[in-house]
Amino acid sequence: MNFPSKLIENAVEELAKLPGIGRKTALRLALHLLKEESEDTFSLAESLVKMRTDVKHCKQCHNISDSEVCSICANPLRDKSVLCVVSDIRDVIAIENTSQYKGLYHVLGGVISPLEGVGPSDLQIESLLERLPQSEVKELLLAISPTMEGDTTAFYLTRKLRDQNLRITTIARGVPVGGELEYTDEVTLGRSIVERTAYGKV
Amino acid sequence: MNFPSKLIENAVEELAKLPGIGRKTALRLALHLLKEESEDTFSLAESLVKMRTDVKHCKQCHNISDSEVCSICANPLRDKSVLCVVSDIRDVIAIENTSQYKGLYHVLGGVISPLEGVGPSDLQIESLLERLPQSEVKELLLAISPTMEGDTTAFYLTRKLRDQNLRITTIARGVPVGGELEYTDEVTLGRSIVERTAYGKV
Structure with missing residues (x-):
């Protein structure tokens, strides 16, 4: 040009x-x-x-923040017994926008991806392992995208954490709200049937 | 959010x-x-x-420039007998990228659009009329988009300039190079037939 x-x-x-x-x-x-x-x-x-x-990164959860500790970690009204593990700051914003989650977060800063040269040591996994024993966390909610790399990261984490007395959960997979059965891929539709819930539960 | x-x-x-x-x-x-x-x-x-x-605007053609007079106006190798009138700076860049035009430019800074409150006095039309008598321009090439507003602007200009001894031309309308006849709208296809040119001319 x-x-x-x-x-x-x-x-x-x-x-x-x-x-x-x-x-x-x-x-x-x-x-x-x-x-x-x-x-x-x-x-x-x-x-x-x-x-x-x-801009700073919260020294507890590695979320972006204007101060040393982010507004979520510093909020006394948040439920300190649940910790949601996400790969990216954008996931925190997306989950916060649902207003359905009241616990704390831990931002990994990516997912394990050997092809892109990202190993466990490049993520905030060590700091998660250090953080857990000093915390009141009872449940670890894995909210990592269900891609190959995301699943690998989730698997790695569950292996590392199996000796700790934690309830490990993951966000539900299923047909999106408003989605058409016809156009849902088979894997998702299959999981939505296997993990069916009682009608009118939510 | x-x-x-x-x-x-x-x-x-x-x-x-x-x-x-x-x-x-x-x-x-x-x-x-x-x-x-x-x-x-x-x-x-x-x-x-x-x-x-x-960034400055060239005082001759109103193109953007790093100096008082832009590099096109200042270039002694450009053909000073042809002046191409365009509505926007982006049109200058687009035409320059074709390497098919060696004349000068005049940037109007928009098109006449009563709906958006743009009248002739909001455009660089007065400065065009002042510029022409002092110049060596013999041909005025109107390269204005063939929209309602663009056609109005072109019509207004030709009316204003009819007493001056100028050859007024416009860029050719027709089927785009590489375009399929089937998918060309009727008006364009119609004009490409009315204004057909000798085969192998370009």
Whole structure:
């Protein structure tokens, strides 16, 4: 692409480094910023720099946080007997948005994936094992995506934790609410039948 | 959406102001920046601020530029007898990428659109009329999108310019290269027949 300005070219190149943003989209974003008030660009830039500089990771659960200990870990109203293990911060946000979970979290920061060179030591597994004996946790809820890597991670964790006196649970698999039976894959439909629950339970 | 950090929330809100970026995508972008080196975020922010602060508009053609007069207007090798009128800077980039045009440009900065409150005085039409008598332009090539608003703008321009001794042309309409006749709309196919050209001409 020929750019009429080196400054635009730089901005486009930087924007195009973001995931899911190609050079055409980046150009559209750059030209949008040029059309709007310059204050808009300044506050966007400032918010990004501030976030990158000041955001912390909670030293207990490794969730993102504005302080040493995140607002979930610090909340005395949360149920300290349940710990939900997730791979990513986005999973915490997704579960929090359901308003159905009142326990604590532990963010692994990924899943075990030999193909991508991610082993157990690259994840927050050691800190989970250290955290559990000092805690009041009775139940460990594994909320890890049911992919090959996710299942491997869940299996690894259950092996590591089998000597600890913990109830290990996993989120229910089944037909999504509002989903059509016809279009559900066989594995999911099969599990939804095997793990059927009493009608009207929820 | 519940965010575990006010800093992330701010960044997500700023990113979500960009066109085509919703809150979920904005969160993905913010978390991506948090995962990468902080240098990446700083250089992104810096390039945006620099672009917004320092980019100029060419005083001749209103294209974006790093200097008072853009590199196209300043280039002595460009054909000064042809002036291509476009609505947007992106059109200049698109035409430059074809390497088929060697003349100059004039960027209107939009099209006449009464519904959006854009009249002729909001566009760079006055400056076009001022520019033409002092120039060597013999041909005015209208490269404006063939929408209702684009056609209105082109019509307005031709009316304004009819007393000037100019050859007014427009980009060819027809079946796109590689396009299937079957899937081409009737208006385009109709025009491609009416304006048929000698075989092997290009």
